Amino acid sequence: MTTTPTPPHSLRTAAEPDTVPDPPPGAPDLHETDGHQPLRRDGDLLLTGRARFVDDIAPRGLMHAAILRSPHPHALIRGVDATRARERADVEVVLTGADAVDLATPLPHFFEPSIVGCRTTEFRCLATDRVRWVGEPVAAVVATSLAAAEAALDDIVVDYEPLPAVLDADEALREDAPVLFEEWGDNRLGLFPFAEGDAAAKIAAAPHVIRDELRVGRQHVAPMETRGYVAEWEPGGRLTLWASTQNPHPLRTNLATTLGVPEDRVRVVATRMGGGFGHKFNGYGEEPLVCLLSRLADAPVKWIETRKDCLLVGAREFTHRFEVGFDDDGVVLGLSDRIVGNIGCLAPWGGWSMTFPAGMTFPGPYRIADYAIESVPVVTNKAPWNGFRGYGKEQAAMALERIMDLVAEHRGIDPAEVRRRNFIPPEAFPFWTAAKHLDSGEYAAALDKALALAGYDALRERQAAALAQGRHLGVGIGFELTPEGGDFAGSFVRGFDTSTVRVHPSGAVSVLTGVTSPGTGNETSIAHLVAREFGIAVEAVGVTQGDTDSCPYGFGNFTSRSLATGGAAAVLAARELRERMADAASALLDADAADFEFRDGAVVSRTAPETSLTFAELAETIYRRGLAAPGLDQPLLEVTRIDLPHNFHHVPDDQGRFSAYPSFPYSAHVALVEVDAETGVVEVLEYSAIDDCGVVISPGFVAGQLYGAIAQGIGGALWEEVPYDEDGAPAAETFKHYLTPRAPDLPSFRLEHQHTPSPFTLLGTKGAGESGVGGAMAALLNAVNDGLRPLGVHAHRVPLTPPVVLDAIVSGGAP
Amino acid sequence: MIRTHLRYHRPDTPDDAAALLAEHHGRVAVLAGGSQLLPRMHRGEVDLDHVVDLRGLGLRAIERTGGRVRLGAMVTYDDALASALLAEAVPLLPRVARGVTGGRQLTGHATLVGALCHAFPGTDMPGALSALGATVELHGPDGPRECPVDEFLLGAQSIDRRPGEFVAAVTVDGVARSGYCKVKHATGSWPIATASAIEDGDALTVTLGAVQARPLRIVIPDPTRSAVDDAVAAAVTAPWTDVLAPGDYRARIAPVVARRALTELREGAHA
Numbered sequence A: 001m002t003t004t005p006t007p008p009h010s011l012r013t014a015a016e017p018d019t020v021p022d023p024p025p026g027a028p029d030l031h032e033t034d035g036h037q038p039l040r041r042d043g044d045l046l047l048t049g050r051a052r053f054v055d056d057i058a059p060r061g062l063m064h065a066a067i068l069r070s071p072h073p074h075a076l077i078r079g080v081d082a083t084r085a086r087e088r089a090d091v092e093v094v095l096t097g098a099d100a101v102d103l104a105t106p107l108p109h110f111f112e113p114s115i116v117g118c119r120t121t122e123f124r125c126l127a128t129d130r131v132r133w134v135g136e137p138v139a140a141v142v143a144t145s146l147a148a149a150e151a152a153l154d155d156i157v158v159d160y161e162p163l164p165a166v167l168d169a170d171e172a173l174r175e176d177a178p179v180l181f182e183e184w185g186d187n188r189l190g191l192f193p194f195a196e197g198d199a200a201a202k203i204a205a206a207p208h209v210i211r212d213e214l215r216v217g218r219q220h221v222a223p224m225e226t227r228g229y230v231a232e233w234e235p236g237g238r239l240t241l242w243a244s245t246q247n248p249h250p251l252r253t254n255l256a257t258t259l260g261v262p263e264d265r266v267r268v269v270a271t272r273m274g275g276g277f278g279h280k281f282n283g284y285g286e287e288p289l290v291c292l293l294s295r296l297a298d299a300p301v302k303w304i305e306t307r308k309d310c311l312l313v314g315a316r317e318f319t320h321r322f323e324v325g326f327d328d329d330g331v332v333l334g335l336s337d338r339i340v341g342n343i344g345c346l347a348p349w350g351g352w353s354m355t356f357p358a359g360m361t362f363p364g365p366y367r368i369a370d371y372a373i374e375s376v377p378v379v380t381n382k383a384p385w386n387g388f389r390g391y392g393k394e395q396a397a398m399a400l401e402r403i404m405d406l407v408a409e410h411r412g413i414d415p416a417e418v419r420r421r422n423f424i425p426p427e428a429f430p431f432w433t434a435a436k437h438l439d440s441g442e443y444a445a446a447l448d449k450a451l452a453l454a455g456y457d458a459l460r461e462r463q464a465a466a467l468a469q470g471r472h473l474g475v476g477i478g479f480e481l482t483p484e485g486g487d488f489a490g491s492f493v494r495g496f497d498t499s500t501v502r503v504h505p506s507g508a509v510s511v512l513t514g515v516t517s518p519g520t521g522n523e524t525s526i527a528h529l530v531a532r533e534f535g536i537a538v539e540a541v542g543v544t545q546g547d548t549d550s551c552p553y554g555f556g557n558f559t560s561r562s563l564a565t566g567g568a569a570a571v572l573a574a575r576e577l578r579e580r581m582a583d584a585a586s587a588l589l590d591a592d593a594a595d596f597e598f599r600d601g602a603v604v605s606r607t608a609p610e611t612s613l614t615f616a617e618l619a620e621t622i623y624r625r626g627l628a629a630p631g632l633d634q635p636l637l638e639v640t641r642i643d644l645p646h647n648f649h650h651v652p653d654d655q656g657r658f659s660a661y662p663s664f665p666y667s668a669h670v671a672l673v674e675v676d677a678e679t680g681v682v683e684v685l686e687y688s689a690i691d692d693c694g695v696v697i698s699p700g701f702v703a704g705q706l707y708g709a710i711a712q713g714i715g716g717a718l719w720e721e722v723p724y725d726e727d728g729a730p731a732a733e734t735f736k737h738y739l740t741p742r743a744p745d746l747p748s749f750r751l752e753h754q755h756t757p758s759p760f761t762l763l764g765t766k767g768a769g770e771s772g773v774g775g776a777m778a779a780l781l782n783a784v785n786d787g788l789r790p791l792g793v794h795a796h797r798v799p800l801t802p803p804v805v806l807d808a809i810v811s812g813g814a815p
Numbered sequence B: 001m002i003r004t005h006l007r008y009h010r011p012d013t014p015d016d017a018a019a020l021l022a023e024h025h026g027r028v029a030v031l032a033g034g035s036q037l038l039p040r041m042h043r044g045e046v047d048l049d050h051v052v053d054l055r056g057l058g059l060r061a062i063e064r065t066g067g068r069v070r071l072g073a074m075v076t077y078d079d080a081l082a083s084a085l086l087a088e089a090v091p092l093l094p095r096v097a098r099g100v101t102g103g104r105q106l107t108g109h110a111t112l113v114g115a116l117c118h119a120f121p122g123t124d125m126p127g128a129l130s131a132l133g134a135t136v137e138l139h140g141p142d143g144p145r146e147c148p149v150d151e152f153l154l155g156a157q158s159i160d161r162r163p164g165e166f167v168a169a170v171t172v173d174g175v176a177r178s179g180y181c182k183v184k185h186a187t188g189s190w191p192i193a194t195a196s197a198i199e200d201g202d203a204l205t206v207t208l209g210a211v212q213a214r215p216l217r218i219v220i221p222d223p224t225r226s227a228v229d230d231a232v233a234a235a236v237t238a239p240w241t242d243v244l245a246p247g248d249y250r251a252r253i254a255p256v257v258a259r260r261a262l263t264e265l266r267e268g269a270h271a
Helices: A043-047 A083-087 A097-101 A146-153 A199-205 A248-259 A286-297 A352-360 A393-411 A415-422 A443-454 A456-468 A522-534 A562-589 A615-625 A699-718 A773-791 A802-811 B014-023 B037-042 B077-082 B084-089 B092-098 B103-107 B112-118 B125-131 B225-235 B247-267
Strands: A063-069 A075-081 A091-096 A137-143 A157-162 A192-196 A208-216 A228-233 A239-243 A266-270 A301-304 A318-326 A332-342 A371-378 A431-433 A436-438 A472-481 A497-503 A509-513 A541-545 A596-599 A602-605 A612-614 A638-643 A666-675 A682-692 A749-753 B007-009 B028-031 B050-053 B062-065 B068-072 B135-140 B143-148 B153-155 B166-173 B178-183 B193-200 B203-209 B216-219
Touching: A063 A146, A063 A286, A075 A097, A075 A137, A083 A091, A091 A097, A091 A146, A091 A286, A137 A146, A137 A286, A192 A352, A199 A318, A199 A332, A199 A371, A208 A393, A228 A286, A239 A248, A239 A286, A248 A266, A248 A286, A286 A301, A318 A393, A332 A352, A332 A393, A352 A371, A352 A393, A393 A415, A393 A472, A393 A773, A415 A443, A415 A472, A443 A456, A443 A472, A443 A666, A443 A682, A443 A749, A456 A472, A456 A666, A472 A773, A497 A522, A497 A562, A509 A522, A509 A562, A522 A541, A522 A562, A522 A699, A562 A596, A562 A602, A562 A612, A562 A615, A562 A638, A602 A615, A612 A615, A666 A699, A666 A773, A682 A699, A682 A773, A699 A749, A699 A773, A773 A802, A802 B247, B014 B028, B014 B050, B014 B135, B014 B166, B062 B084, B068 B084, B068 B112, B077 B092, B077 B103, B084 B092, B092 B125, B092 B178, B092 B193, B112 B125, B112 B166, B125 B193, B125 B203, B178 B247, B193 B247, B203 B225, B203 B247, B216 B225, B225 B247
Parallel strands: A063 A301, A239 A266, A332 A371, A509 A541, A682 A749, B007 B050, B028 B050
Antiparallel strands: A063 A137, A075 A157, A091 A137, A192 A371, A208 A318, A228 A239, A228 A301, A318 A332, A431 A436, A472 A666, A497 A509, A497 A638, A596 A602, A602 A612, A666 A682, B062 B068, B068 B166, B135 B143, B135 B166, B178 B193, B193 B203, B203 B216
16 A cells, blocks of 8 residues: 655755655665565574673673662752771772762753753762752762672761652642752743644534543653663773663763763773663763763773662653544544643653653644644653653553544544544645644554454444443554654754665675664664665675764664664665676676666676676675776775655744654554453453554564554553652562563454555655554553443543552542 | 672571571571562662571471371472362462462472561462461471461561571361452552452351451351451451552452452352
């Protein structure tokens, strides 16, 4: 299924490329989805436990760091006495915030809030005079063993003067609330408005109006591998940091700034990652801290985040207060949602800005001319956020999908039909909203496929039959639009990336790329793309990522952009090399360069197939005879290119519209649950989904991402939460407190795919990875509420834990 | 990371074990399966210098003793699941063991007695062993001591274990007819409420676990729905609150869990 919208008038500066370049003659069809893919690189190592992660890095003489963290949600630091810790024989270094001030500059933000008009402030790697959240680093110890380092923390005495703390976002917005950053005057970080038309007037004039509220609790990424860093300084002053990070190059730049070291003398190696999801965006104080500790200890130093510390990092605590006006047919006439995000304390980490997509994603897949969305990030004395897969987009999915179901319930129309009546139709693309230029989509088709896959009509019959027996089955639809590939100029969150392709004399090919893999397998896909361009075996292509000494500058891994940027750049570089090699073949074999095709490991004349060289022979000949033999004029078999999705609109148009995201994959979900009305326990019985991320390069990896996204979405909808106690401390410290789904909690997922290529990316891809989290959360939210319908109640508090569901049943559903 | 230098002891006799425990009282823990103790040590939640491993004492038998069944301190969940004696004489215990999560890594080394001694309200064993009228056999510097389980369990994570003592075994009544119900949030969740229903002659009891700090044994005079609900509601006076569920939730579902255990007792366990 292909839509072919014409590329729009570009609002970007002239220097930026405008459209997808035309493929050269003989290039493989990049939009082909052949369903084949190579095996995952290093899959054998992973399956047999031989893959190496950051905690496996152990340079000779390694020492270990432990970090003292604030026990108070808000307090002044009146003094730190580390005398006793320093006296311990096995302790090498004790560093306090006051010590560190002269050793490291304030930390660069992952995304500087002032770029988007928000308030900002400075942070150090260790707190100096004030702590604002339980868990904030206050001092650090290096010792000969981790046990000794942790034990020494007990010998550091911090004199705190506790201050009033505020944990709830609504309370933090009150005039009498304790203020975290006094220079701001209040706790509001900023405001992101997204509006078109006149929502208030349309809602006021609408025949039917629903006002309601949806609350989402604080959640956490829960990567299998926590963060970790190993720093080592060479005697000449060169620093190497092995880091479980999603952004090795920006991390290197920031370390150079913070530590005052020339950037070229810093090497960051992003080690193999056991899950990123946004938790490993750079910006953490521990990044320069571990480097500093290593310098002071004059030894390599390792710090690995404990699970308890990992669970400090938050996300997703939002409240939606929405109002929707609609007509008799369930067509939405006007929509408003005031979204408040409890971002915890501000930090240089990459999480607070999830409040931007939370609003920007509205009105999702729906054609709603009049809407007014406000998203307000509010600081509190909880630990800061970092990124969490979905990155706020799941908020729009949950709110919009809940609204569709409420409208359907109100009008007595099937919820699927209400969605069909409100979808943006396929012929409307590309489609502008206030902050999105949507690329392409077949939304109703995707929903209908999901309904068919789920056996939707039969589910409704089973639901009715079960109800007759007193059982509460619920069917929930979730449709998610997932903006991907975002570009935020002024930050290192950029929409382009870089790849180098190098052909060696033996015919081996290296790809060095600025995009990194969180474990998704994009290195395998990039090798596949390059091998396809050269017509050689995928095994002949090596891919290097994450090492700043060898890879071109890149922005790493975020917003499902790897193939649309680094993958596309590698294809462009390979094409340029192929042209050079075809020219050389032309000179060597006396044939027209355009006549050569690259296939089966050889460069072959189309018209005279006996006129050929193997790929390796040609490469070696170019190295051995280039600039010596006639016609072999370009022996440089290395090309570096950048690419990006060609759908960024940074400068607002005359209606104030802009688009920082270029690609818009989507997915349709149908869940069947059973709600135990006596206990509130929800069981997920069946799950079906259709995704459309445009052209698919590696179907297995895309399906793998969708499986993971759905599982993570179900966990977020039903169980995952980090509550805080009345003392302002997080109450979830282990996976017995923070409940992620385990295999028995999930049914087998039925997945199928739809492919609507992006007209704006080289490969037609839109991005796979995040998509599915919000759809799953929305489907579960709706399924549980559908199950509660016969009881006449709603549950609008996520996660829908058994206490929440039973509370709704008992209390009559008031939110 | 375990922060202290630990001395590991593996005594060969109960008296040696008791002597070690007495000598290092306050700085020592008993090690059975270690499934609770070791993670807590790694997280720095317990601060010890010594552990006394019981595996040298041969306490892994499940055996008849008089009219009762005796389980040694080292009996694991896997042992309970494999025991023909328990299946016949005390089917409640394998029934409970089947629902313990953590997979083979846990069931192969976590012990029933260890779970009892951990005495965390959100676990299965305190409630189940209380339902079975267990007697706790301790061994200390003064020799053996027996203690009814309801006296042994003093409160949340609090047991009547005197300096130098360790639990060598528990003995339970043979109870052929029982039913069990456990409600929890998800697979990874600890129990939020459990109920063990026991029929002994004409007497019907339900013992609630995880609902309060200590197990709650309730005599059910009349198995009708309203009578069970009333009896349970009257008995639950101080429901347990933890990070996963507030006390009022436990109070609400306690009658439901009790009824479901009684239903299983009456109708047998479903798949």
